[in-house]
Amino acid sequence: QVQLVESGGGLVQAGGSLRLSCAASGNIFVINSMGWYRQAPGKQRELVATISRGGSTNYADSVKGRFTISRDSAKNAVYLQMNNLKPEDTATYYCNLEQLLRIPSWGQGTQVTVSS
Numbered sequence: 001q002v003q004l005v006e007s008g009g010g011l012v013q014a015g016g017s018l019r020l021s022c023a024a025s026g027n028i029f030v031i032n033s034m035g036w037y038r039q040a041p042g043k044q045r046e047l048v049a050t051i052s053r054g055g056s057t058n059y060a061d062s063v064k065g066r067f068t069i070s071r072d073s074a075k076n077a078v079y080l081q082m083n084n085l086k087p088e089d090t091a092t093y094y095c096n097l098e099q100l101l102r103i104p105s106w107g108q109g110t111q112v113t114v115s116s
Contacts, residue, residue, distance in 0.1 A: 009110030
């Protein structure tokens with residue numbers, strides 16, 4: 001079993017910044033990718049950003065240029081630096097871990113609220 005613990009959410013004014021962190025522990029063997037997804041009330045969960053084992057990154061168009069994903073492979077951790085936040089970024093943010101030949105793992109979610 002894999003545990004993902006997220007931190008760093010909170011309330012911020014539009015234009016502000018937050019940094020999310022996620023640490024993975026447990027039965028971790030071969031990580032294909034780690035990433036962040038978000039879900040706003042009444043909407044489907046959507047991809048925010050992912051980073052592959054090789055370091056390749058992928059971002060949703062809505063966050064390109066504002067958010068940066070990074071990782072610490074030694075700690076099995078992934079981070080999301082969020083700058084110039086907008087009210088439409090308000091959502092619960094979930095950490096995701098994809099392992100080779102394993103079902104995806106998800107964190108419990110951390111709330112990000114951006115006030116206008």
